[in-house]
Amino acid sequence: MTDNQTPTSAPLTDERNRKNRKRKAILASGAVLGVGAVVTLAAWNDTVFSNGTFGIGDTAWNVQGSVNGTDFLEYETSPGGTVAFTVDPAVDASNLMPGQTAKGKFWLKETKGNLDATITIQPTVVDPAANSLAAALRVTITADGVPVVSNQALSASGTATPFVIVAGDTAELEFQVTLPANANPNAITNTTTQAIWEMKAQSAEA
Incomplete structure (x- = not known):
């Protein structure tokens, strides 16, 4: 085995x-x-990170209005600040006689001090067909003594001459509203009218 x-x-x-x-x-x-x-x-x-910082510090810009030259507010909505037509105390803006001119002042200011402001005053918001007094009245507007609207009908659709407010500075506007001496009382059927001016501002390089 x-x-x-x-x-x-x-x-x-x-x-x-x-x-x-x-x-x-x-x-x-x-x-x-x-x-x-x-x-x-x-x-x-x-891991590697990157970052960027953004702002408007050197381009911040704003335009405000004032009815007294001291207190400035935004007045962003219509009808805005009410102009006191009392420069000539002998003239009552609510009771004009032919040949009289009511004068009132309004101020604009660029508040940030970085960029200039180019201002264009728009024609007053009023319907001439609906208001015969607005069609009869004549308006002149000056900016720091320089005319930017010259003897236009209050209801006119013409354009104003643009003007510049230097960054951080103030401009004084004077509104002059005249009832012409040759105004025909029979053609003026409306006894009151309200004018609303829009002042469009655009930033510009200082």
């Missing part, structure tokens, strides 16, 4: 050795692949 078992045990031993070598090779291969996977997934990380 000893002679019969010897040939049988040798092939089994060889087979076990081959399987063990194969298993070790697979395990060794897996170990290498495992190390390789870790290296592939690892990475250096870093």
Whole structure:
């Protein structure tokens, strides 16, 4: 029986050795692949930021109005600040006689001091067809003594001459409303009218 078992045990031993070598090779291969996977997934990380700051500090700009030359307000909505037509105390703006001129003052100021302001006075908001007194009255407006509207009908749709307010400065406007000496009382059927002037301002390089 000893002679019969010897040939049988040798092939089994060889087979076990081959399987063990194969298993070790697979395990060794897996170990290498495992190390390789870790290296592939690892990475250096870093972060860089940038920023910008924005503002209007050197371009801030605003124009306000005043009815007394001292207290300035926005007056952003119609009808705005009421002009006191009392420069000539002998003339009552609500009871004009032919040949009389009512005068009132209004002030504009650029408040921020960075940019000039170009001002254009728009025609007064009034319907001449609906108000005969507005059609008869004549208006002249000066800015610091320089005419920007000259003897136009209060209801006229003409344009005014633009003028500039230097950054941080004030301009004095004088409104002169005249009932002409030759006004025809029979043609004036309305006894009152309201004029609303819009003063459009646009920033300009100082």
